[in-house]
Amino acid sequence: MKSNKRTEKVYVYRSYERFWHWSQALLMILLMVTGFEIHGSISFFGFEYAVSIHSTAAIILVILTVFTIFWHLSTGEWRQYIPTRQNIKAQLHYYVFGIFEDAPHPFRKTKLSKLNPLQKLVYASLKVIIIPLMIVTGLAYLYYRYPHYNKIAHLNIAGLEVIALLHTFGAFLLVAFFLAHLYLMTTGETVTSNLKAMITGYEELEADEKKEVINEIITESPEVISEKETLS
Amino acid sequence: MKKILLSVLILALGTFLILNLLIGKNEFQNNLPELKEKYAKKEKTAADHTKFTQLQKDFTRPQDVTAACITCHNERHTEVMKTSHWNWERTEYITGKGIKRVGKKNILNNFCIGIAGNETSCNKCHIGYGWDDPNFDFTDPTNVDCLACHDNSNEYMKQNGGAGMPDPSVDLAFVAQRVGKPQRTNCGTCHFLGGGGNNVKHGDLETELFSTTRDIDVHMGVDGSDLNCVDCHTAENHQMKGKVFSLSSMNKDRSECETCHSNLPHENSVLNEHTQKVACQTCHIPLYAKVNPTKMTWDWSTAGKLKDGQPITEFDSLGKESYTSLKGNFTWGKNVEPEYIWFNGTASHYLLGDTMNPDETLQLNQLYGSYEDPAAKIIPVKIHRAKQIYDKEYMYLIQPKTVSNFEGDGGFWREFDWNRASEEGMKRLNLPYSGSYDFVKTEMTWPLNHMVSTKEQSLSCDDCHTRENGRLASLTDFYLPGRDYSPAVDMFGAGVIFFTALGIVTHAIARFMKWKKKKEGGKEDDVKKEEQGNEK
Numbered sequence: 079m080k081s082n083k084r085t086e087k088v089y090v091y092r093s094y095e096r097f098w099h100w101s102q103a104l105l106m107i108l109l110m111v112t113g114f115e116i117h118g119s120i121s122f123f124g125f126e127y128a129v130s131i132h133s134t135a136a137i138i139l140v141i142l143t144v145f146t147i148f149w150h151l152s153t154g155e156w157r158q159y160i161p162t163r164q165n166i167k168a169q170l171h172y173y174v175f176g177i178f179e180d181a182p183h184p185f186r187k188t189k190l191s192k193l194n195p196l197q198k199l200v201y202a203s204l205k206v207i208i209i210p211l212m213i214v215t216g217l218a219y220l221y222y223r224y225p226h227y228n229k230i231a232h233l234n235i236a237g238l239e240v241i242a243l244l245h246t247f248g249a250f251l252l253v254a255f256f257l258a259h260l261y262l263m264t265t266g267e268t269v270t271s272n273l274k275a276m277i278t279g280y281e282e283l284e285a286d287e288k289k290e291v292i293n294e295i296i297t298e299s300p301e302v303i304s305e306k307e308t309l310s
Numbered sequence: 311m312k313k314i315l316l317s318v319l320i321l322a323l324g325t326f327l328i329l330n331l332l333i334g335k336n337e338f339q340n341n342l343p344e345l346k347e348k349y350a351k352k353e354k355t356a357a358d359h360t361k362f363t364q365l366q367k368d369f370t371r372p373q374d375v376t377a378a379c380i381t382c383h384n385e386r387h388t389e390v391m392k393t394s395h396w397n398w399e400r401t402e403y404i405t406g407k408g409i410k411r412v413g414k415k416n417i418l419n420n421f422c423i424g425i426a427g428n429e430t431s432c433n434k435c436h437i438g439y440g441w442d443d444p445n446f447d448f449t450d451p452t453n454v455d456c457l458a459c460h461d462n463s464n465e466y467m468k469q470n471g472g473a474g475m476p477d478p479s480v481d482l483a484f485v486a487q488r489v490g491k492p493q494r495t496n497c498g499t500c501h502f503l504g505g506g507g508n509n510v511k512h513g514d515l516e517t518e519l520f521s522t523t524r525d526i527d528v529h530m531g532v533d534g535s536d537l538n539c540v541d542c543h544t545a546e547n548h549q550m551k552g553k554v555f556s557l558s559s560m561n562k563d564r565s566e567c568e569t570c571h572s573n574l575p576h577e578n579s580v581l582n583e584h585t586q587k588v589a590c591q592t593c594h595i596p597l598y599a600k601v602n603p604t605k606m607t608w609d610w611s612t613a614g615k616l617k618d619g620q621p622i623t624e625f626d627s628l629g630k631e632s633y634t635s636l637k638g639n640f641t642w643g644k645n646v647e648p649e650y651i652w653f654n655g656t657a658s659h660y661l662l663g664d665t666m667n668p669d670e671t672l673q674l675n676q677l678y679g680s681y682e683d684p685a686a687k688i689i690p691v692k693i694h695r696a697k698q699i700y701d702k703e704y705m706y707l708i709q710p711k712t713v714s715n716f717e718g719d720g721g722f723w724r725e726f727d728w729n730r731a732s733e734e735g736m737k738r739l740n741l742p743y744s745g746s747y748d749f750v751k752t753e754m755t756w757p758l759n760h761m762v763s764t765k766e767q768s769l770s771c772d773d774c775h776t777r778e779n780g781r782l783a784s785l786t787d788f789y790l791p792g793r794d795y796s797p798a799v800d801m802f803g804a805g806v807i808f809f810t811a812l813g814i815v816t817h818a819i820a821r822f823m824k825w826k827k828k829k830e831g832g833k834e835d836d837v838k839k840e841e842q843g844n845e846k
Contacts, residue, residue: 257814
């Protein structure tokens with residue numbers, strides 16, 4: 079595979095993105111373990127510690143999310159997640175058949191377009207549906223009784239059941255995503271290339287004749303592109 | 311663009327500020343040091359009663375002692391005579407039944423059942439002298455027994471079967487000169503021994519409390535704050551705070567933990583949040599009957615079996631009576647886990663003459679509350695279960711005459727004849743008795759408030775927040791994290807995770823096989839692929 083294609087080292091994931099990714103990963107794993115302990119499925123930290131770890135990790139994650147939304151907006155990176163109908167079939171076809179035939183990836187990863195169409199779809203629905211669901215139900219779970227304390231009776235919620243069940247529902251989907259994500263990580267050019275990229279920021283990408291020039295500019299200075307967008 | 315970004319940032323910060331305000335100040339109020347200081351000062355009686363000439367007499371009648379008290383403490387008797395300690399009844403609004411005068415005078419329990427006809431024995435614990443029949447004069451101030459509550463000499467005692475009169479051995483002048491604020495023995499003599507023995511009724515009030523340790527009772531331990539009953543059960547004009555819902559119905563005049571400890575006593579705000587729905591007692595009284603057993607069940611239906619014409623007594627492994635001919639079968643419990651109910655401070659009672667259904671367990675006192683009720687909290691209770699006598703025709707509970715003062719008065723404890731006992735008991739209540747009786751299952755609910763454990767012994771999260779056999783397993787009208795789940799959501803979740811995992815494993819195996827095959831297949835295959843790639 080490596081033999082005849084021209085590849086080059088591209089700075090794909092910037093430092094904030096990597097920081098966000100890994101701290102989110104750590105928080106998510108903590109939330110998963112403690113969450114399912116609170117749910118009664120497993121026993122690890124003990125209920126009391128599980129609750130305090132879960133609550134603290136959740137607050138940190140919300141803060142991280144606020145910063146990350148800001149980062150996405152300010153860098154224009156949010157456009158990466160705009161889902162597209164194009165090539166979804168091709169990507170699916172690759173995972174189901176092509177990957178076994180050693181067919182090339184139908185999607186060419188570049189600095190400007192890091193996500194394949196399936197990723198775009200899944201990440202967009204995570205960001206628009208599942209994560210907001212988890213944050214809203216999670217905050218309600220944490221604070222639903224406190225307004226009552228301050229005599230704001232109309233904010234009082236009669237019970238936890240609906241909140242808790244929605245939160246659990248979202249949690250199951252996130253676990254499934256987490257598993258799939260871990261596995262699909264190994265489906266890059268080599269088994270570890272995606273992982274390396276998310277750690278170092280750099281990835282060996284197939285050189286694109288047309289975009290080569292732009293890539294070089296970005297590799298030299300990551301800020302250029304966002305400035306260009308800001309100007310436009 | 312920059313303006314938009316700035317406003318997004320400000321918006322985010324604003325949201326957090328508002329959220330922070332909404333969360334509110336859940337302030338931890340640690341007033342334990344002040345409380346310890348406050349109760350470390352043990353009061354001494356201001357006046358030395360031995361010096362009062364009014365009390366330096368050779369009293370022959372206890373009523374004369376009361377008259378002597380009143381010469382200085384004039385009008386105090388009028389306060390006492392308004393209390394339920396004196397009247398054994400008070401005006402209560404009972405949901406569904408209206409305004410009633412209820413109390414020990416007319417409410418049946420499922421221990422010794424009721425006082426009517428049994429006054430000579432039961433009314434030993436009345437704060438008066440000589441209430442042995444319905445004609446007792448409740449308006450005579452000299453009938454008030456000041457000494458029962460105010461004796462500080464520990465020499466005063468009432469006579470068994472004396473209807474509240476002092477034991478003839480008591481030196482009334484000696485006692486009258488040594489009076490003061492009520493001590494544990496004054497209260498405990500009646501409140502620890504109710505139902506005919508130590509800890510029979512409450513389960514959390516017993517003679518151990520005359521002198522106990524912090525380990526047993528964090529408040530009353532002599533190695534701790536060494537509190538007296540009246541430190542919490544404060545009184546104004548002889549009206550004591552605190553009531554027991556075997557007799558009371560209304561949410562008022564209660565003695566509450568929050569009075570001293572506030573409703574935010576924990577450092578941990580999650581625990582403080584619990585105080586909205588969970589009473590302090592629930593976590594802090596993990597067990598009751600910690601030292602001496604309490605009566606858990608009482609089956610009157612087996613009473614009356616005689617051996618060679620004589621009543622018998624059998625004992626259980628705890629050394630407590632398991633059968634007596636006088637009272638039937640008992641079971642006892644020690645270190646018992648409470649049962650838990652929702653309680654909003656109001657209760658209903660079975661009243662004399664109320665009809666009942668003998669096929670159902672009859673609740674003698676029903677404590678109200680549910681999750682939906684904002685006033686209700688989860689409280690720990692002892693439930694005393696019994697089988698007691700009822701009239702099969704009139705379908706109401708019978709109050710039998712149990713105590714016998716002389717041969718032929720019908721008292722069950724001498725004659726062992728339920729018909730005679732029922733006839734005499736009901737005659738006293740002016741209710742007809744049909745002549746046919748049976749036994750019905752009844753329950754009585756006793757909230758637990760005393761013998762509070764140390765914080766180390768209190769319940770921890772896992773005692774309730776657990777899937778199986780949690781303390782709150784029987785309270786199912788709300789979602790309890792750690793215990794509850796939706797089988798549908800969990801089934802869906804397990805399915806999603808299973809199929810994802812299945813997909814991953816299948817895919818990974820297929821990839822691995824292909825990779826292995828390719829490795830074995832050698833370079834031929836590789837070349838082919840390269841050609842294909844080049845064509846593309």
